[in-house]
Amino acid sequence: MKAGQPSQERRFSFSECPVGDAGFIRFPWLPPATAATIATECLRATAQLGTYVLPNVHLKFRWASQMLSSPSLLSTLNTLLGPDVAVENTFLIAKPPHSVSAVPPHQDGTNDTLLLDPAKSGASWLAIADATLCNGCRRIYTGSHRFGYLAFCRAARDPTSVFNGTPGTIADQAHLTVAKACDLTAGQALAFDVRLIHDSLSNESPDWRIGLNIRLVAPGAVLKRDASAGPMWAVTGSSARVPYAPDATL
Numbered sequence: 574m575k576a577g578q579p580s581q582e583r584r585f586s587f588s589e590c591p592v593g594d595a596g597f598i599r600f601p602w603l604p605p606a607t608a609a610t611i612a613t614e615c616l617r618a619t620a621q622l623g624t625y626v627l628p629n630v631h632l633k634f635r636w637a638s639q640m641l642s643s644p645s646l647l648s649t650l651n652t653l654l655g656p657d658v659a660v661e662n663t664f665l666i667a668k669p670p671h672s673v674s675a676v677p678p679h680q681d682g683t684n685d686t687l688l689l690d691p692a693k694s695g696a697s698w699l700a701i702a703d704a705t706l707c708n709g710c711r712r713i714y715t716g717s718h719r720f721g722y723l724a725f726c727r728a729a730r731d732p733t734s735v736f737n738g739t740p741g742t743i744a745d746q747a748h749l750t751v752a753k754a755c756d757l758t759a760g761q762a763l764a765f766d767v768r769l770i771h772d773s774l775s776n777e778s779p780d781w782r783i784g785l786n787i788r789l790v791a792p793g794a795v796l797k798r799d800a801s802a803g804p805m806w807a808v809t810g811s812s813a814r815v816p817y818a819p820d821a822t823l
């Protein structure tokens with residue numbers, strides 16, 4: 574793919590962005606008290622599993638699948654994406670206090686194994702604990718969804734980071750515009766265009782920063798997806814599952 578002009582992108586006009594021109598909206602997802610209870614579960618899970626990054630947490634934990642049935646979330650999804658919406662992936666990140674824990678700039682709708690139609694998909698980020706610039710909240714690059722999908726690459730591993738592995742990022746950093754920090758209180762969320770470039774900085778505070786990222790798809794949104802990516806979890810529409818994971822481990 575050439576930076577800025579993948580062939581698939583030419584099929585999408587900018588006006589098809591489900592969240593409107595800004596590329597993102599804020600909405601309330603959970604009551605603060607529910608978020609506080611879930612934060613406790615998240616920290617228990619990270620301690621038990623020995624990791625700060627939990628992929629597809631909704632397939633593993635009942636408390637995580639239940640978050641996906643929040644009435645506020647479902648009505649936001651129906652407004653943005655129509656009656657049939659499924660979760661393609663969830664990704665929970667807990668940043669410990671005073672940790673090197675930055676996430677490099679990337680777009681959620683494309684990586685080396687995935688391509689989502691931006692007109693039929695969206696991403697959301699839920700603050701499970703208060704998120705501030707100091708503790709590593711989500712930052713968005715304002716208007717960057719207008720670039721379309723950009724070439725994807727793997728960043729070098731930072732040996733000082735609490736995260737293992739080589740995170741995905743955009744190859745051409747010249748596309749980075751002005752980063753806007755999105756402070757959220759626990760229970761608040763962002764819904765954003767899957768092309769919107771975003772990142773987060775390290776946690777420099779004495780508190781945990783806990784957030785859940787989800788990718789959401791309407792019918793026909795998935796243009797490429799790895800066979801090993803796990804089942805998609807329908808949350809609204811006729812095939813929606815009850816919010817209980819049969820393979821829950823907690």
Ligand SMILES: O=C(O)CCC(=O)C(=O)O
Pocket residue numbers: 664666676681709710711771772773784785786
């Ligand atoms: O939780 C974060 O700080 C960033 C996570 C993120 O951007 C993602 O999972 O796509």
